[in-house]
Amino acid sequence: MGDVENEERQPLLQNDLGRTNGNAPQAGGPGSQVLGGVIGPEDLPPSYQQSLQGSTPQVSCRVCQSPIDVSGKRDQHVVKCTSCSEATPIRNPPAGKKYVRCPCNCLLICKSSSQRIACPRANCKRIINLSPSPVTPPIPISPGMCKVTCVHCRDTFLFNALKNALARCPHCRKVSSVGPQFARSRGKLFLILAIIFIAIGVGVTVGTYQYAAAHGGTYFIYAGAFIAGLLLLTRSIYYYTMKVSIIEEPV
Structure with a gap:
């Protein structure tokens, strides 16, 4: 004993x-x-x-x-x-x-x-x-593969950091950004696009409001520009507020 x-x-x-x-x-x-x-x-x-x-x-x-x-x-x-x-x-x-x-x-x-x-x-x-644990053959590892700790369930999983995408945890099935860089860059991209579309909507509205008074269909262009800007702004907020999973170590 x-x-x-x-x-x-x-x-x-x-x-x-x-x-x-x-x-x-x-x-x-x-x-x-x-x-x-x-x-x-x-x-x-x-x-x-x-x-x-x-x-x-x-x-x-x-x-x-x-x-x-x-x-x-x-x-x-x-x-x-x-x-x-x-x-x-x-x-x-x-x-x-x-x-x-x-x-x-x-x-x-x-x-x-x-x-x-x-x-x-x-x-x-x-x-x-x-009894001894069975020996498992080594798993072929792709370049950029790393061990990640899920921010939602705290379990670990493998993820290829070279993929330009969000990570879905295989345990809890929730989505997160692996490292803050990806979420921050995507949030910035959608924010810039949102500002561009809203600026276009404002510019077109100011420049053609007299024309729009006689041609009602022009209002659909205004609405489309503002709706696209708001959707892009919502997407930007989604990425900026997304939880970030931690990269533990490269594999």
Whole structure:
């Protein structure tokens, strides 16, 4: 027990200590050692978009398969099932961490480098020997690719900074500017265009108001210039007030 990671002895849910699920396997008993592995693709955080039931976002419990309402819980890493009281991950683990599920169904989080951890439940106390994490082939990286922290949900994702476009977070689906430069330049561009169209509208109105009194159709030109100017001004305000996601590091 001396070489077991101390920080891996805490469950993800506060009331996990001293409790085990009634359906959990009891083989081995307290202090026994079992071979465990990092949670695989079948137990990774489920997609909200694939789990919508009507208008309520839900995920399936990874222990009893009961639906779990995740409304208002998207900032959490795990949620508790109301049927079996076990934890299910709904977000990727923090950087440098990984999820591990004990045979008693207790969901644990530990360092990515951990090889042995202890279950904290009083009537389990198993020592879990972790199998090595599968080696994934390197992903080809495009020039300009960088790691970005979303300003809305604080999750990280990859984005090509060379793209002249806004970034949509794959986790929360919200749009933001990667770095302030893009939003500022777009806001300035639309502001200049708005000023030009409004100036044209004012100039044409002042210069042709006598002609417009005899030709009513001229008013449509005035209206078009002012409407275009207002739309461009609205777009400029949109970019100037847009939230900015932070570039963490180039990949």
